[in-house]
Amino acid sequence: MDALKAKFETQFVKATTFLGQNQVEVKKALITEIMEFLRDDDGCKFNYLVDETAVHWPKNEEFELVYILYSIDKGHTLRVKTRIKEWETIESVASVWTTADWLEREVYDMFGVRYANHPNLKRILMPEDWVGFPLRKDYNLRLQDVEWVRKHLGIDSGQKYYVGEARHEMPDYITPQD
Amino acid sequence: MSKTETLFDASELTVSMGPQHPSTHGVLQVKLKLDGERVLDLECVIGFLHRGVEKLGEVQTWGQFVPTLDRMDYIAAVSNCLGYCETVEKMLGVTAPPRAQYIRVLMTELNRITSHLLWLGTHAIDLGAITTFLYCFREREEILKIFENYCGARLTTHMFRIGGTQYELYEGFHDQVRKFIADFPKKVDEYETLLTENRIWLDRTKNVGVISAKDAIDLGLTGPALRGSGVNFDLRKAKPYCVYNELDFDVPVGEVGDTYDRYLVRMEEMRQSARIVTQALDRIPDGPIMAKVSKIIKPPVGDIYHSIESPKGELGYYLVSDGATCAYRARVRPPSFVNLQSLRKMCIGHMVADVVAVIGTLDIVLGEIDR
Amino acid sequence: MDVNWLIDNVLIPLIKIGIVFGALSGVVALMTLAERKVAAFIQVRLGPMRVGPHGILQPIADGIKLMLKEDILPAKADPLIFTMAPVIALVPAFIVFCVIPFGPQFQLFGKTISLHIADLNIGVLYVLSISSIGILGIILGGWASNSKYPLMGALRSAAQMVSYEVALGFSIMGVLMITGSLSLVEIVNKQKEYGWWFVFLQPLGFILFFVCGIAETNRAPFDLPEAESELVAGFHTEYSGFRFSLYFLAEYANMIAISGMAVTLFFGGWLRPFPNVAFLSFLDLPFLALGPALAGIFWFGLKVIIFLYCYLWFRWTWPRYRYDQLMKIGWQWLLPLAIVNLIVTAAVVVLFL
Numbered sequence: 080m081d082a083l084k085a086k087f088e089t090q091f092v093k094a095t096t097f098l099g100q101n102q103v104e105v106k107k108a109l110i111t112e113i114m115e116f117l118r119d120d121d122g123c124k125f126n127y128l129v130d131e132t133a134v135h136w137p138k139n140e141e142f143e144l145v146y147i148l149y150s151i152d153k154g155h156t157l158r159v160k161t162r163i164k165e166w167e168t169i170e171s172v173a174s175v176w177t178t179a180d181w182l183e184r185e186v187y188d189m190f191g192v193r194y195a196n197h198p199n200l201k202r203i204l205m206p207e208d209w210v211g212f213p214l215r216k217d218y219n220l221r222l223q224d225v226e227w228v229r230k231h232l233g234i235d236s237g238q239k240y241y242v243g244e245a246r247h248e249m250p251d252y253i254t255p256q257d
Numbered sequence: 258m259s260k261t262e263t264l265f266d267a268s269e270l271t272v273s274m275g276p277q278h279p280s281t282h283g284v285l286q287v288k289l290k291l292d293g294e295r296v297l298d299l300e301c302v303i304g305f306l307h308r309g310v311e312k313l314g315e316v317q318t319w320g321q322f323v324p325t326l327d328r329m330d331y332i333a334a335v336s337n338c339l340g341y342c343e344t345v346e347k348m349l350g351v352t353a354p355p356r357a358q359y360i361r362v363l364m365t366e367l368n369r370i371t372s373h374l375l376w377l378g379t380h381a382i383d384l385g386a387i388t389t390f391l392y393c394f395r396e397r398e399e400i401l402k403i404f405e406n407y408c409g410a411r412l413t414t415h416m417f418r419i420g421g422t423q424y425e426l427y428e429g430f431h432d433q434v435r436k437f438i439a440d441f442p443k444k445v446d447e448y449e450t451l452l453t454e455n456r457i458w459l460d461r462t463k464n465v466g467v468i469s470a471k472d473a474i475d476l477g478l479t480g481p482a483l484r485g486s487g488v489n490f491d492l493r494k495a496k497p498y499c500v501y502n503e504l505d506f507d508v509p510v511g512e513v514g515d516t517y518d519r520y521l522v523r524m525e526e527m528r529q530s531a532r533i534v535t536q537a538l539d540r541i542p543d544g545p546i547m548a549k550v551s552k553i554i555k556p557p558v559g560d561i562y563h564s565i566e567s568p569k570g571e572l573g574y575y576l577v578s579d580g581a582t583c584a585y586r587a588r589v590r591p592p593s594f595v596n597l598q599s600l601r602k603m604c605i606g607h608m609v610a611d612v613v614a615v616i617g618t619l620d621i622v623l624g625e626i627d628r
Numbered sequence: 629m630d631v632n633w634l635i636d637n638v639l640i641p642l643i644k645i646g647i648v649f650g651a652l653s654g655v656v657a658l659m660t661l662a663e664r665k666v667a668a669f670i671q672v673r674l675g676p677m678r679v680g681p682h683g684i685l686q687p688i689a690d691g692i693k694l695m696l697k698e699d700i701l702p703a704k705a706d707p708l709i710f711t712m713a714p715v716i717a718l719v720p721a722f723i724v725f726c727v728i729p730f731g732p733q734f735q736l737f738g739k740t741i742s743l744h745i746a747d748l749n750i751g752v753l754y755v756l757s758i759s760s761i762g763i764l765g766i767i768l769g770g771w772a773s774n775s776k777y778p779l780m781g782a783l784r785s786a787a788q789m790v791s792y793e794v795a796l797g798f799s800i801m802g803v804l805m806i807t808g809s810l811s812l813v814e815i816v817n818k819q820k821e822y823g824w825w826f827v828f829l830q831p832l833g834f835i836l837f838f839v840c841g842i843a844e845t846n847r848a849p850f851d852l853p854e855a856e857s858e859l860v861a862g863f864h865t866e867y868s869g870f871r872f873s874l875y876f877l878a879e880y881a882n883m884i885a886i887s888g889m890a891v892t893l894f895f896g897g898w899l900r901p902f903p904n905v906a907f908l909s910f911l912d913l914p915f916l917a918l919g920p921a922l923a924g925i926f927w928f929g930l931k932v933i934i935f936l937y938c939y940l941w942f943r944w945t946w947p948r949y950r951y952d953q954l955m956k957i958g959w960q961w962l963l964p965l966a967i968v969n970l971i972v973t974a975a976v977v978v979l980f981l
Contacts (some may be wrong), residue, residue: 124502126474129564130590134577145575147590149561151474151490160563178477181598191310204304211330213312220309220316354914385848385948391671457849457947610852610950 102158107144110161112117114175117157119146124150125157128176131183134188136233137216140165142192145172163192171197206231274612276305278449280378283623287600288323294608299601303594306627314587315416319345319554320419322587329424330625332375335412336567341499345546345562346576348556349419352613356499356544362406363434363537364416364529370441372620373527377431377448380520384461385485389451396444401438408435420550427462434538440576441531449524453530459554463517466603466615469514476602480570481522482619486514492566501567503540506533516618523620523625555580569593569620589628593621632826633934636739643727644745648725657687659936666940690873696868700829702773705812707864709772714722714867719763720905721757721881727751728888729813731898743898743921744813751806755889758798762882763789769875770863779781782863784951785846792843798966799836799968800938802973803893805829816897825896832969834894838938841886843958845879852951873938895931900922 105113117125125148134143139162146159163169171194173179182202183194190211194200202209210224228234274287284305290298310329314322324340339361347355353361378393401411408416408424416422435458452458468478472485483490491508493501509525511518554580564573570592577586596619603615661676661683668675701707731743748754752972763786770782803826807818819825827834833902843850853863864875891897900923949957 128477128564129571130573130588132575132586132590134560134586143558147573151488151495154495156562167327174491176477177475178595178598181594182477184427185594202304204307206304215376220312381947385851386946387667388671388944391673432910451945452947455946457949460953461947461950608950608952 095219095222100156100158102160104141104160104162107161107163107167111170111172111175113159113170114146117159118175123157124152126176128172128178128182129156131172131179131186131194133186133214135190135216142190144169144186145190165191167194168193169193171200188212191215272609275592278300280453282616282621283626284596285313285616285621285626287613287616291608291609294610295611296604296607296609298474299604299612300595301600301624303597306623308628310628311587311589314584318582322584323416323418324413326460326589327415328624329591330567330569330572330593330622330626332411332622333368333568334412335364335371335416336565336572337416338366338417339499340565340567340572340574342419344561344576345419345554345563347563348559348561348576348578349554351420351548351550351552353421353546355500355542356532357417357546359537359541360422360426360546362415362499362501362504363534364414366402366537367400367403368414369530369568370527370534371397373523373530376568376617376620377432378547380614380620381452383613383617384458386452386455387457392451394446396441397589403430403433403437406430408471408567413566418547419554421545421547423547424544431538434534436479437542438531438534438538442528443525443530445524453521453524459517462520462613462618465516465607465611466515466618467515468599469515472602473514474598476599478570478599479592480566480568480596480620481519481594482524482570482596484509485511485519485522487512490611492564492571496564498563500537502534505531506536516614519618553582555582560586563566564590567592569622569625570596580621591625592626593619593623594626597626640739641745643745644725645938646883647708648724648730648745652722652725655884656877656880657691659883660690660876661686662936663940666937667944670941670944677973678859684725694870694873694878695846696783698870700909702775702866704774706772706774709768709867710849711871711940713772713816713922714871714878715765716768716883717762717878718874720765720884723877724755724758725888727891728814729816729897730928731921732754742813743924745781747811747813749809749811750815752810752815752893753890755812756793756800759882759885760790760793763793763879765841765845765878766863769867773863773866775866778863780855788951788954788958789846789849791955792962795830795962795966796837796840797835798846798963798970799840799853801831801919801966801970802830803971805970805977810831812892812897815893816899820899823902825899825901826893830894830973832965832968833973834890836889836966836969837894838886838935840958841964842939842942843954845882845885845886845939849948850954851945852948852954856912857920861885883936883939884932887932887939888937891928891931898928898940900927 080252083159093166117123129147129149131144131146134145134170138257140161141164144161149155149158151227161169169177169192171183173183173194173195180198181203183192183197184200186192187194187197187200188204189212205213206227209227211218211222213222268338270292271290274289275391278285278615280375286302286305288302290301291295299438308328310325317325322340323341324594326337329337335568342353374393375399378390378397381387381389381393404410404414404416406427406473408414416424466483468476468486470483470486473483475486478486479490487510489508489510492498493506494508506529507525509522509529511522556576558578558580560575560577562573562575564571566572572592575586575590577588578582579585600615600619604612607615652893654960664686665683666677676686679685679689701710725929726745727748729747730745733740735741766789767782767786770778773779791912803815806826806829807815809815809818815826822829843849846853864872867875
């Protein structure tokens with residue numbers, strides 16, 4: 080932990096422990112380097128990316144990305160978190176662990192988080208041309224992409240249509256049409 | 258002059274082992290790029306069984322969410338239940354009483370046997386040994402009867418509650434389980450006689466779908482697939498949960514990382530599960546089966562990650578709570594989802610007929626992958 | 629053109645043909661039931677039980693069902709070849725039985741009747757060539773379907789069958805060398821003369837013959853081209869109803885043909901076990917009117933049934949080989965072994981016989 084703090088002083092935000100599980104929060108800028116450090120450094124040796132997911136906090140308009148790491152040799156766990164705004168992109172860690180490939184695809188599919196340098200950023204669970212990101216908090220449980228249903232299934236589903244509007248006129252805001 | 262294209266001009270052929278197919282377990286589409294019979298590239302298309310389980314976790318209360326999780330990995334439903342209940346109990350700071358924990362271990366290990374039997378049956382039938390499928394189901398029937406007697410359901414069992422188990426062991430449970438376990442090793446020997454030394458089986462599974470230990474860890478492979486490659490990582494030993502640290506069992510580890518090694522690892526795991534069940538039966542203490550948990554569950558604000566060893570691999574739950582009756586974020590880390598990524602690496606360079614064998618050996622359940 | 633000649637050369641053969649083909653059709657129909665029953669018993673279940681006592685009348689029910697099914701002819705398929713292909717696969721399997729002897733000669737109403745339809749002095753050659761025609765039925769079936777996957781399946785099946793034909797032919801040659809004749813009747817008589825079934829003189833030849841025979845008929849463990857869990861669905865994808873049943877009857881008829889050949893070539897045909905031991909000569913039933921003939925038919929039938937049971941047993945016990953492993957076995961293992969068998973037999977024949 081201290082080694083990490085020492086190396087990436089600028090990016091560090093805080094380290095906490097909740098219910099015996101260690102977490103550290105970093106800024107998103109050098110995420111790939113941080114991950115590489117965590118994987119290769121002898122003190123940490125986190126060679127196994129257990130999970131990578133996101134949590135949506137609409138009040139702050141941001142996503143909290145969570146990386147859960149485990150070291151098979153040493154046997155310790157670590158949770159690394161970063162926060163990004165809804166319209167920001169973050170670098171993919173697929174170059175550090177290949178596991179991240181599909182896990183990040185799922186985060187993109189469900190939340191709309193855009194990853195840079197990802198080998199194959201496509202929707203994975205939803206159909207390719209679905210509009211909308213289901214696990215966001217503003218996506219209602221019963222919402223459907225009515226156009227998609229009409230086109231592919233030939234029925235009128237009668238659900239509310241999700242209109243993704245750019246709430247901030249940011250040039251690289253990710254609209255659902257992407 | 259127009260060029261007529263005959264069947265034999267194509268040096269590369271893209272074929273889709275479509276969603277409905279007798280040997281992909283569940284609805285999985287595998288797009289293969291073939292050169293004759295060799296696989297050049299492979300892409301998995303999943304999501305046909307996506308039901309939005311994680312979204313439901315945010316709408317249902319903590320207790321209501323448990324049966325929904327059964328439907329994820331419907332073959333090893335008890336493991337799903339166990340993982341989630343343990344995670345929530347950790348958040349609440351509650352431990353289930355010892356009797357409940359022993360019952361949990363017992364049922365989970367029986368479920369592991371069930372899951373591996375199904376794996377063996379479907380794997381064998383994909384490769385042509387049809388009889389093994391029926392023998393496995395004969396054994397599975399016995400265990401499913403035990404489940405039915407215990408909680409009323411065979412497949413999606415919802416056995417445990419947050420804080421313990423709801424149902425007490427029924428009259429005759431010990432005898433029924435003991436009778437089954439006494440016979441079981443002989444049955445496993447029977448399957449081994451049919452397959453393990455069989456020349457044809459060896460030809461079909463040796464050196465098929467090889468993955469090295471380093472690649473396996475990099476790809477996030479867990480469970481018997483990882484142990485087949487020589488990495489001794491079993492969550493029951495590495496991060497013991499429930500009462501596994503009081504029980505005595507071995508973890509089989511393979512060498513080469515091919516389909517045959519994974520087959521041997523799972524066969525041995527079945528035997529070890531039987532061993533655990535016997536020990537648990539002997540050691541069940543008396544006592545309450547449910548801890549004191551309030552009717553309305555409201556864990557403190559925070560997040561937690563807890564994982565267990567399901568028959569498929571590491572099944573993890575990442576729960577974020579904001580103090581409400583529903584989870585703020587209920588994330589399931591599905592082992593089959595991450596295991597399926599390695600299909601590409603394992604299959605490239607092999608024949609089309611081997612793709613079927615490798616899908617079988619990864620032991621995937623689409624319910625878990627798609628959630 | 630006297631009556632005697634007519635009776636000898638027209639009536640009696642016709643009766644024999646009628647009996648043999650009738651019996652054969654019956655056995656083929658019973659095989660459909662036997663397959664399901666044997667499979668069921670191996671798999672700890674019961675199989676067809678409803679139609680008739682213990683499901684005995686199931687083949688009749690199956691036959692009626694298949695005949696009443698809708699006759700689907702794919703739009704793109706060539707109608708004539710599509711219809712003829714199953715027939716081309718079926719007929720050769722049946723006519724192989726023209727040369728197989730079922731029993732010794734016997735006297736009836738002063739006539740010497742021999743229990744084979746024709747005694748060709750090139751019997752073995754006839755059998756090998758006729759079974760090759762059956763392969764044509766499969767290729768035409770795949771071709772006439774006018775669809776990519778059945779064609780690929782048909783070609784794979786045909787390639788497999790042709791490869792194993794070569795090894796099959798070689799494995800028989802040891803027997804031919806010992807006998808010195810291609811006639812099947814002569815082969816059985818020679819086994820009687822030597823007092824030993826040829827399986828004891830040619831064990832390797834028998835094993836090779838039977839393995840190649842299983843591959844010839846596209847049965848497990850060599851049935852990848854027609855397995856359901858494969859990408860290419862096999863040559864009979866587009867077939868349904870009665871035509872499909874013709875293909876399956878062809879497969880069973882082929883199985884019976886190979887079994888019949890194995891019995892004749894290696895297991896003494898209609899001879900009883902230990903044919904020359906006088907002690908056991910009562911097994912030939914000399915005291916009954918048609919005794920020796922009946923005993924011959926009985927022993928032949930029993931041996932063929934044992935072989936058919938082995939076919940079913942292998943299918944439901946073993947997994948199946950991958951296609952490239954299958955071809956490798958045929959060419960790299962069975963063929964060299966057959967040639968080695970040939971050389972060794974030749975040496976022994978020259979030196980000792």
